[in-house]
Amino acid sequence: MDMLKTLQALNACHGPSGDEGDVAALLEKLAMPYVDECRRDTMGNLIAHRKGGGSRVMFAAHMDSIGCIVTHIEKEGYLRFCKVGGLHAAELLSTPVRFKNGVRGVVCLNESVEAKSMTLDDLYLDIGAHDADEARAMVQIGDTAVFDTAVFAAGDRLISPYLDNRASCLAMLMAMEQLQESENDLYFVFTAQEELGLRGAKTAAYAIDPDYGVAVDVTPAADALGSKHSGSSVLGGGAAIKVMDSSVICHPQMVSRLESLAEERGIPAQRDVIRSGGTDAGSIYLSRMGVLTGGISIPCRYIHAPQELVDRGDIEAAARLITAFAECRL
Incomplete structure (x- = not known):
């Protein structure tokens, strides 16, 4: 195998x-x-x-x-989320994510918050939507997203x-x-x-x-x-x-x-x-x-x-x- x-x-x-x-x-x-x-x-x-x-x-x-689940859609089209399992804010910033229907996005931080003091509540998902209506056409409250990162070998080690x-x-x-x-x-x-x-x-x-x-x-x-x-x-x-x-x-x-x-x-x-x-x-x-x-x-x-x-x-x-x-x- x-x-x-x-x-x-x-x-x-x-x-x-x-x-x-x-x-x-x-x-x-x-x-x-x-x-x-x-x-x-x-x-x-x-x-x-x-x-x-x-x-x-x-x-x-x-x-x-683990993953994240959409809890709110901002008027600008950004997605607020909460954790499914053990998510930690310090490890998530700028991470690409993928929804079940194929919609992709990235984890972002409110500009008013410094990275060193951020919590999960300060993060949101940007899926490229122009506004809330477009975002709702792409995902819904309760939809889940997972990490959309690579799977590769590094010598005899696997990174994934x-x-x-x-x-x-x-x-x-x-x-x-x-x-x-x-x-x-x-x-x-x-x-x-x-x-x-x-x-x-x-x-x-x-x-x-x-x-x-x-x-x-x-x-x-x-x-x-x-x-x-x-x-x-x-x-x-x-x-x-x-x-x-x-x-x-x-x-x-x-x-x-x-x-x-x-x-x-x-x-x-x-x-x-x-x-x-x-x-x-x-x-x-x-x-x-x-x-x-x-x-x-x-x-x-x-x-x-x-x-x-x-x-x-x-x-x-x-x-x-x-x-x-x-x-x-x-």
Whole structure:
């Protein structure tokens, strides 16, 4: 599977939280050759099922992205917006955006406000409209926009919007492609609305009722310039085995099993502890009477910025570790 081309295809889809249908349609097409069935539930989760008679294992990688939603149209045709997920004003200025219908624009700042003191309320979208009537003919209140930035390779690194969490969707697809024999009943779930509070994983886990759960996500890299080491993982260090984040303390049995599998199969791996931020593991492990839950993460720089950065080798390592867990006897 070509990483760059797959990421480019995924990011060409419109998929902010709550409107993931286009991304789900592409993922279903890519996943179907490797599973017995695919279905979508009421929340919009895509559930790819490879049937087996053994333990039920749920892998979850969220397919939604952050974005912005139009709240008001100024008489001059400018668009006011609020966030869908974790947007930060300091990272948005001059960022190109794209609406689902193809309308494009750019994030701008009120001239009366200094950049150093700006908030999201000081920003607006300019879509080139001459006035409010023209703007309303182009977009409506409640329409959502996503980053319209490039996807490209820089050596063995990939730079792209929404590597959180399309990189993990890619890793899950690669694992499905690699998977050989397995006794387990496998559910590869591409979840919806993770960025708004791990919502999709909650309903999917309840429906599947897994014996084991593994959240696949990115994790903040601790090797950016001036890092305050709020995380423990570095780019190029391999798959990051989740120990703790603000949503979950992973079960020691899961941490141990994932570390053992990495050692047995020669998969580069490191431990993942972050001070803030959560993953779908936070919903899975609380489902019903509790689920043995762990996490496999991909270190990522500049999370939630218009351009994020990951290492190809870490995606490959994450895919191999997903495959190893799917194949092992539980």
